[in-house]
Amino acid sequence: MRLLQNNTRHNRNAEKSNFSSRYFKWILWFSLSFYFFGTFLITHNKPTTSISRSTFSQTKASRALIEESYPNSSLLQHAQNPQDILKRLKVYVYDLPSKYNTDWLSNERCSSHLFASEVAIHKILMNNNDVRTLDPWEADFFYVPVYVSCNFSTINGFPAIGHARSLISSAIQLVSSEFPFWNQSRGSDHVFVASHDFGSCFHTLEDVAVADGVPEFLRNSIILQTFGVKYKHPCQEVENVVIPPYVSPESVRTTLKKSPLNGRRDILAFFRGKMELHPKNVSGRFYSKRVRTQIWQKYGNDRRFYLRRQRYAGYQSEILRSTFCLCPLGWAPWSPRIVESVVLGCVPVIIADDIRLPFPSAVPWAEISLTVAEKDVARLGDILGHVAATNLTSIQRKLWDPNVRNALLFNDPMVEGDATWQIMVALSHKLDRSHKMARSFNQ
Numbered sequence: 001m002r003l004l005q006n007n008t009r010h011n012r013n014a015e016k017s018n019f020s021s022r023y024f025k026w027i028l029w030f031s032l033s034f035y036f037f038g039t040f041l042i043t044h045n046k047p048t049t050s051i052s053r054s055t056f057s058q059t060k061a062s063r064a065l066i067e068e069s070y071p072n073s074s075l076l077q078h079a080q081n082p083q084d085i086l087k088r089l090k091v092y093v094y095d096l097p098s099k100y101n102t103d104w105l106s107n108e109r110c111s112s113h114l115f116a117s118e119v120a121i122h123k124i125l126m127n128n129n130d131v132r133t134l135d136p137w138e139a140d141f142f143y144v145p146v147y148v149s150c151n152f153s154t155i156n157g158f159p160a161i162g163h164a165r166s167l168i169s170s171a172i173q174l175v176s177s178e179f180p181f182w183n184q185s186r187g188s189d190h191v192f193v194a195s196h197d198f199g200s201c202f203h204t205l206e207d208v209a210v211a212d213g214v215p216e217f218l219r220n221s222i223i224l225q226t227f228g229v230k231y232k233h234p235c236q237e238v239e240n241v242v243i244p245p246y247v248s249p250e251s252v253r254t255t256l257k258k259s260p261l262n263g264r265r266d267i268l269a270f271f272r273g274k275m276e277l278h279p280k281n282v283s284g285r286f287y288s289k290r291v292r293t294q295i296w297q298k299y300g301n302d303r304r305f306y307l308r309r310q311r312y313a314g315y316q317s318e319i320l321r322s323t324f325c326l327c328p329l330g331w332a333p334w335s336p337r338i339v340e341s342v343v344l345g346c347v348p349v350i351i352a353d354d355i356r357l358p359f360p361s362a363v364p365w366a367e368i369s370l371t372v373a374e375k376d377v378a379r380l381g382d383i384l385g386h387v388a389a390t391n392l393t394s395i396q397r398k399l400w401d402p403n404v405r406n407a408l409l410f411n412d413p414m415v416e417g418d419a420t421w422q423i424m425v426a427l428s429h430k431l432d433r434s435h436k437m438a439r440s441f442n443q
């Protein structure tokens with residue numbers, strides 16, 4: 001509860017500082033008003049000695065001035081340069097009690113596994129003084145830092161996400177009772193991360209995820225999620241931004257120190273991971289829609305393919321030795337392999353029909369990867385052979401562009417063009433959801 005009290009105190013301080021900044025703005029507006037509408041003001045609006053916002057906002061002429069001095073969201077949206085947008089974008093990060101987030105960090109895996117973008121984005125924002133604001137009144141967006149993917153099962157090591165809905169719901173209860181902002185916008189300018197299989201449906205199995213859907217309390221908000229498909233799907237029926245799965249930038253840098261991107265690649269096609277020989281029928285669905293099983297059956301003994309079913313900590317160096325890296329679907333279409341392949345310069349071979357990939361305006365996916373339809377997986381050998389003989393060099397040249405790699409990594413601190421930066425650009429295109437403008441009129 002101590003943290004809560006801090007929250008409240010901080011909130012009051014913020015209100016105070018906001019009050020003084022408004023006071024100055026008011027003086028500015030007043031001087032301008034006086035200059036342009038002096039006569040109007042004197043005849044229609046008796047000069048007041050106390051500064052009252054409501055009297056002020058009743059003055060039509062002054063309101064017009066406010067609108068002139070505050071460019072509206074569509075103007076911001078059409079600004080040409082993303083750097084200019086980011087100079088103005090402000091995100092407030094709620095200071096939640098540690099049971100919602102940092103308590104989970106006692107498990108080291110929490111900040112490094114494939115779902116760890118929920119941790120990374122929080123840390124990066126906390127470390128950032130350009131986009132992050134300490135004054136919630138000037139925020140365009142509100143980031144709600146709840147870590148839901150860190151309750152690792154002691155049996156299989158997978159995160160149990162059964163508590164996700166109740167933990168997030170409780171965080172919303174808290175911020176909506178302590179601060180006015182959730183109620184003002186009904187959550188439309190609040191941002192959450194849902195980085196596991198089916199985003200904010202919070203279940204690993206698609207049929208259960210679909211049946212549960214996105215919880216009511218999140219439906220009006222913005223979800224940063226790894227899950228994305230090109231067709232209508234109940235787990236993306238919410239404003240969302242597809243983000244890359246988390247791959248530690250340090251681990252990538254360490255791997256690249258051992259061998260350069262354009263070094264010798266002696267493996268033609270690589271895959272390491274779960275490949276079930278006889279996938280079980282789990283309520284009508286088979287793991288990877290049996291795609292991985294087909295790969296193993298058809299290419300397990302093919303010398304061009306380096307396929308391994310066991311875990312191996314040094315797999316990144318194998319990626320660095322490979323020309324093509326297979327990225328077949330698992331339960332969900334997305335996979336951390338897509339990011340690892342790109343950042344380690346191995347051409348990703350995406351086998352996940354209709355997947356929606358992160359940051360398409362920054363990453364020219366069609367030019368740096370191959371897409372093989374799930375039904376064509378038995379033709380992989382021919383397809384890869386053909387590409388290797390024809391346009392491989394041009395694909396690699398585009399793939400090895402440092403900007404492409406940068407866009408998929410969550411660097412801390414944030415650097416221009418990286419994954420967090422791309423998220424901020426995506427948010428800046430959603431400023432029409434922000435309640436900031438309305439606040440400055442109605443307060």
Ligand SMILES: *[C@@H]1O[C@H](CO)[C@@H](O)[C@H](O)[C@H]1NC(C)=O
Pocket residue numbers: 072073074075
């Ligand atoms: C925002 O600006 C655009 C372009 O100037 C204008 O057409 C639009 O009406 C404005 N919207 C609001 C809500 O003021």
Ligand SMILES: *[C@@H]1O[C@H](CO)[C@@H](O)[C@H](O)[C@H]1NC(C)=O
Pocket residue numbers: 151152153154160163
């Ligand atoms: C973590 O998951 C286990 C099941 O694996 C569950 O019993 C426990 O309640 C969960 N912990 C929290 C804090 O939700």
Ligand SMILES: *[C@@H]1O[C@H](CO)[C@@H](O)[C@H](O)[C@H]1NC(C)=O
Pocket residue numbers: 176177178179180183
């Ligand atoms: C927001 O609305 C809820 C539900 O109506 C209410 O309980 C809560 O007190 C409100 N929060 C604030 C800060 O007024």
Ligand SMILES: *[C@@H]1O[C@H](CO)[C@@H](O)[C@H](O)[C@H]1NC(C)=O
Pocket residue numbers: 281282283284285
């Ligand atoms: C998988 O199991 C479901 C029942 O859960 C059954 O209806 C379906 O026919 C099975 N599919 C196959 C291919 O065996």
Ligand SMILES: *[C@@H]1O[C@H](CO)[C@@H](O)[C@H](O)[C@H]1NC(C)=O
Pocket residue numbers: 366367368369386387390391394395
């Ligand atoms: C490379 O060639 C294949 C097969 O001809 C084609 O499908 C693919 O679009 C080409 N890729 C690029 C990036 O040019």
